[in-house]
Amino acid sequence: MQLFLFILRRLIYSIIVIIGLSLLIFLIARIVPGDPARMALGANAPQWLIEKYHEEMNLDKPIAVQYGLWLRGALRGEFGNSLYTKRKVIEDIGEFLPATVELVLFSGLIMGIGGVLLGMLSAKFNDSWVDNIIRVFSYMGVVTPSFVFAIIFMLIFGYLWPILPAMGRLSRGIAAPEPVTGMIVLDSLLKGNFPAFWNALKHMVMPAFTLALGGLSQEARITRSSIVDNISKDYVLSHQSYGIPGPSIWFRFLLKPSLIPTVSVFGLDFAVLFANAFLVEMVFNWPGLSRYGINVMLQKDLNAISAVILVLGVIFVVMNIIADIVISALDPRIRLGMAKGE
Amino acid sequence: MTKRLYLSLIAVLFMLIAVLTPVAVMAGKGGGDKEQKAVETPTAQPVAEKLVRFTAVWPPESLDPCCGQDTASSILYANVYDSLVFPTAEGTVEPSLAESWNVTPDGLSYTFNIRKGVKFHNGDELNAEDVVFSMERILTMGEGYAYLFEPVVDTIVQDDDYTVTITMKKPFGPFLKALVNLYILNKDEVLAHIESEGSFGELGDYGKSWLLTHDAGSGPYMVREMKLAEHCIADRFDGYWQPFDANNPDSFTLVGTNEPVTVRTLMGNRELEITDQWQSSENYKAMDDIEGVDIAYFPSGSILAIQLHNRKPPTDDVHVRRALAYAMDYGSVIQALYPGSTQPVGPVSVVFHDHKKDLHQYKTNIDMAKEELSKSKYYGKLDKYPVDVCWPAEWVAADKIGLLFQASAAKIGVTVNIAKRPWAKMIADISNQDTTPHANILTVSPHYGDAGSNLSRYHSSSSSTWEQTEWLQDPEIDAMISDALATVDAAAREAKYYALQEKLDEMAPSIWLVDVTQRHAYQAAYLDWAPASTGMVIPVQGYKRYMRHIKVYPDRVPE
Numbered sequence: 001m002q003l004f005l006f007i008l009r010r011l012i013y014s015i016i017v018i019i020g021l022s023l024l025i026f027l028i029a030r031i032v033p034g035d036p037a038r039m040a041l042g043a044n045a046p047q048w049l050i051e052k053y054h055e056e057m058n059l060d061k062p063i064a065v066q067y068g069l070w071l072r073g074a075l076r077g078e079f080g081n082s083l084y085t086k087r088k089v090i091e092d093i094g095e096f097l098p099a100t101v102e103l104v105l106f107s108g109l110i111m112g113i114g115g116v117l118l119g120m121l122s123a124k125f126n127d128s129w130v131d132n133i134i135r136v137f138s139y140m141g142v143v144t145p146s147f148v149f150a151i152i153f154m155l156i157f158g159y160l161w162p163i164l165p166a167m168g169r170l171s172r173g174i175a176a177p178e179p180v181t182g183m184i185v186l187d188s189l190l191k192g193n194f195p196a197f198w199n200a201l202k203h204m205v206m207p208a209f210t211l212a213l214g215g216l217s218q219e220a221r222i223t224r225s226s227i228v229d230n231i232s233k234d235y236v237l238s239h240q241s242y243g244i245p246g247p248s249i250w251f252r253f254l255l256k257p258s259l260i261p262t263v264s265v266f267g268l269d270f271a272v273l274f275a276n277a278f279l280v281e282m283v284f285n286w287p288g289l290s291r292y293g294i295n296v297m298l299q300k301d302l303n304a305i306s307a308v309i310l311v312l313g314v315i316f317v318v319m320n321i322i323a324d325i326v327i328s329a330l331d332p333r334i335r336l337g338m339a340k341g342e
Numbered sequence: 343m344t345k346r347l348y349l350s351l352i353a354v355l356f357m358l359i360a361v362l363t364p365v366a367v368m369a370g371k372g373g374g375d376k377e378q379k380a381v382e383t384p385t386a387q388p389v390a391e392k393l394v395r396f397t398a399v400w401p402p403e404s405l406d407p408c409c410g411q412d413t414a415s416s417i418l419y420a421n422v423y424d425s426l427v428f429p430t431a432e433g434t435v436e437p438s439l440a441e442s443w444n445v446t447p448d449g450l451s452y453t454f455n456i457r458k459g460v461k462f463h464n465g466d467e468l469n470a471e472d473v474v475f476s477m478e479r480i481l482t483m484g485e486g487y488a489y490l491f492e493p494v495v496d497t498i499v500q501d502d503d504y505t506v507t508i509t510m511k512k513p514f515g516p517f518l519k520a521l522v523n524l525y526i527l528n529k530d531e532v533l534a535h536i537e538s539e540g541s542f543g544e545l546g547d548y549g550k551s552w553l554l555t556h557d558a559g560s561g562p563y564m565v566r567e568m569k570l571a572e573h574c575i576a577d578r579f580d581g582y583w584q585p586f587d588a589n590n591p592d593s594f595t596l597v598g599t600n601e602p603v604t605v606r607t608l609m610g611n612r613e614l615e616i617t618d619q620w621q622s623s624e625n626y627k628a629m630d631d632i633e634g635v636d637i638a639y640f641p642s643g644s645i646l647a648i649q650l651h652n653r654k655p656p657t658d659d660v661h662v663r664r665a666l667a668y669a670m671d672y673g674s675v676i677q678a679l680y681p682g683s684t685q686p687v688g689p690v691s692v693v694f695h696d697h698k699k700d701l702h703q704y705k706t707n708i709d710m711a712k713e714e715l716s717k718s719k720y721y722g723k724l725d726k727y728p729v730d731v732c733w734p735a736e737w738v739a740a741d742k743i744g745l746l747f748q749a750s751a752a753k754i755g756v757t758v759n760i761a762k763r764p765w766a767k768m769i770a771d772i773s774n775q776d777t778t779p780h781a782n783i784l785t786v787s788p789h790y791g792d793a794g795s796n797l798s799r800y801h802s803s804s805s806s807t808w809e810q811t812e813w814l815q816d817p818e819i820d821a822m823i824s825d826a827l828a829t830v831d832a833a834a835r836e837a838k839y840y841a842l843q844e845k846l847d848e849m850a851p852s853i854w855l856v857d858v859t860q861r862h863a864y865q866a867a868y869l870d871w872a873p874a875s876t877g878m879v880i881p882v883q884g885y886k887r888y889m890r891h892i893k894v895y896p897d898r899v900p901e
Contacts, residue, residue, distance in 0.1 A: 032764075032766055032767075033766055033767045033769075033770035033771075034764075034765070034766025034767060034768075034769045034770045035769065035770065035773070038769060038773075038807075039765075039766065039769060041485060042411060042489075043804070043807035043808055043809045044489035044789070044804075044807070044809070045484070045485070045489065046484055046488075046489065046492060048484065049484040049485065052484075052541070056541065084403075084571070085403070085554075085570045085571055086403065086404055086409065086550070086554055087551065087554055087570070092570075092571075095570075096571075150603070151603045154603050154604065154607050155603065155607070158607045158611070159606075159607045159610050159611065162611055166604060166607045166608055166611065166613070167597075167599070167604055167608070172575075172595070282599075282601055283601050283603060283604060284604070285572075285597065285598075285599045285601065285604055287569065287571065287572045291571075292571060295400075295571065298736065298765070300766045
């Protein structure tokens with residue numbers, strides 16, 4: 001019940017946040033100077049055509065009316081047409097979002113599992129050469145922008161030792177599976193299309209690792225320091241004095257509280273992957289929503305910009321709620337706080 | 343506790359499903375194109391068949407030849423559709439779908455005899471009705487290349503199954519050259535795919551949605567797969583009315599990317615045959631070092647210029663403009679950014695045969711610059727009139743040009759303030775005479791293969807767009823441009839172009855910096871790319887990558 005109320009409260013807050021976000025992005029997208037119709041149609045487009053586009057996009061109406069019309073459409077999943085692809089924005093999102101979701105899920109998996117494992121390893125061998133190597137690696141991972149990793153991976157595994165494909169989601173000649181989720185790796189598994197699965201997986205490796213490395217390093221550092229902090233606490237010492245075996249202490253008593261900061265940061269990092277994905281998608285020519293978002297921003301494609309930011313905003317909010325729930329499951333103090341409505 | 347943990351995990355799972363279900367539903371709907379199943383990219387494919395894969399800075403926008411005018415779309419139109427006439431490297435046109443034509447002496451009526459036996463990709467025969475439909479459609483829609491026809495074409499009528507007559511509102515000398523951009527659609531196929539919801543009355547959306555990803559053409563290649571914002575794959579059309587060379591590509595793939603590392607990697611792996619023209623000099627050099635890869639240089643017809651505001655002090659004074667033109671360091675711009683390009687001689691590119699070769703050229707000469715400046719009404723008080731120079735912030739390379747302009751102007755005592763802006767902001771600023779900066783660094787490309795295209799941007803009708811930030815607003819120039827463009831006789835038109843070039847050169851409305859040469863890295867070892875190997879370059883957008891002018895030899899691929 002406490003958990004239900006907590007989720008309900010967070011959902012209500014989230015709806016308020018998303019409405020606020022929608023207003024903000026709507027206004028910002030329109031305050032930015034430049035006529036989107038002129039940009040899309042070219043310098044020589046006749047004035048009557050520009051005006052026709054203004055009318056179709058409701059740009060000839062007062063800003064409050066524009067927002068009302070946009071919000072009404074958005075609630076029905078209609079964001080209007082894109083000036084960039086010249087089709088409905090919702091169709092663009094339906095096509096490009098699964099590619100980004102797939103990439104981010106794989107990156108998240110690598111980031112979460114890899115980060116926790118490296119953090120545990122580093123804490124286990126605290127101040128040893130293993131710890132030092134992992135810490136140096138983690139610092140490098142945190143400070144290096146993902147596009148640098150992209151270039152390095154591309155040059156090594158795409159060019160010098162070409163074992164991985166350099167771009168896209170599938171090789172030419174490999175038939176894609178019938179779309180179920182739009183995520184090719186998953187769809188090819190669901191359809192039992194193993195050549196496509198293997199090919200899509202190979203395409204996934206470089207972009208997913210590139211995207212994951214920054215977060216992975218962050219998670220490793222946080223997990224390590226959290227475990228190192230907790231390992232000297234009284235409850236661990238008392239468990240040791242009862243003669244409970246080391247692995248049990250680690251996995252039953254130490255890891256759970258130590259993962260709270262990791263999960264908290266992971267939730268944010270996972271959502272940030274969507275934003276960071278654009279550079280990786282550009283370099284690896286990954287046809288995802290983040291790359292689409294950058295292209296529509298460059299073309300001041302108002303409908304598409306608003307929709308992309310709104311979708312990313314919703315994902316961010318949902319990820320935060322998920323992180324909160326997981327943390328509450330891990331930490332009884334937070335559950336207690338929930339009960340008190342704190 | 344365990345129960346709560348399970349409940350929480352179930353809640354997490356539920357929320358993940360809540361997020362992913364709409365995605366799955368949308369994807370299940372096919373993401374807009376229900377028939378499009380295959381997702382292919384040109385990676386990791388050995389060059390076994392005769393493939394040509396090339397990149398473009400933007401992905402193709404649409405297969406509708408009445409919509410797009412960008413480079414990628416133009417390449418597709420040239421290969422997938424036919425037009426009435428075909429452009430030549432000499433800057434003229436030759437028969438294509440039109441076997442022959444007659445023009446009345448006043449230039450107000452064109453009668454075209456349409457070739458018989460031409461098949462569309464779906465097997466339908468092309469006839470005059472399709473030509474009429476295509477012209478009417480582009481005029482009605484007003485998009486893409488419509489601006490070439492809308493001001494001049496009055497009516498188009500079908501005389502019989504294989505004859506059409508176009509009546510003009512006014513004579514337009516380069517009309518035949520402009521017709522290269524009128525691509526003929528299969529009327530029946532387009533009408534069969536109209537969606538009722540649209541802004542064209544009973545014609546619904548006029549087939550726009552369907553043509554985004556499908557072709558209705560008769561050109562040498564037919565589209566197999568078009569992924570918007572990604573790539574397009576097309577195969578040789580065996581029913582084409584002209585013969586293919588045995589080594590013409592079986593298929594081609596256009597990929598929308600210009601990421602330097604990606605492009606270089608693909609070239610090194612022989613997964614890409616021709617690059618886009620927007621790579622850095624360093625990347626071209628790196629690719630040139632790959633065995634079997636060469637760099638091709640083509641004149642593009644585009645002129646990179648610093649457009650000077652002719653109605654704002656101090657650049658409203660011709661002597662200030664000339665002084666800045668003399669002060670500019672052209673050599674450094676070309677050396678640093680456009681190796682292989684040349685300094686323009688006047689406003690028209692050398693690629694056009696009616697370019698006036700013996701025109702006076704503003705070469706770097708500080709003494710001449712100072713002399714011109716001394717004749718200016720602003721001489722001695724230029725410190726009160728700083729010059730703002732602007733360029734699109736997204737165009738990083740232009741930073742060097744802006745700084746060179748600043749340094750060059752400083753040599754003659756003119757203060758230049760850097761004011762680069764995002765493209766969207768720049769467009770907003772230059773739409774108004776008062777907010778247009780003094781100097782704007784921009785490249786303007788020709789719309790058709792004729793000097794008139796380079797010159798017509800100086801007409802007042804182009805003011806307020808990025809094609810003319812000079813705000814020339816000169817009635818004499820307007821009259822000269824209108825008169826030249828209305829002249830049907832090629833020799834007479836050329837003479838008028840010459841006069842116009844002289845006049846503009848004297849006025850120095852812009853600093854013509856670079857007659858832009860495009861650079862492409864290409865697989866010279868196994869690709870015979872006619873424009874590169876013979877130097878016969880068709881000066882029309884899209885035709886440098888016309889696949890019938892390319893031959894592929896897979897057996898020559900270097901190990």
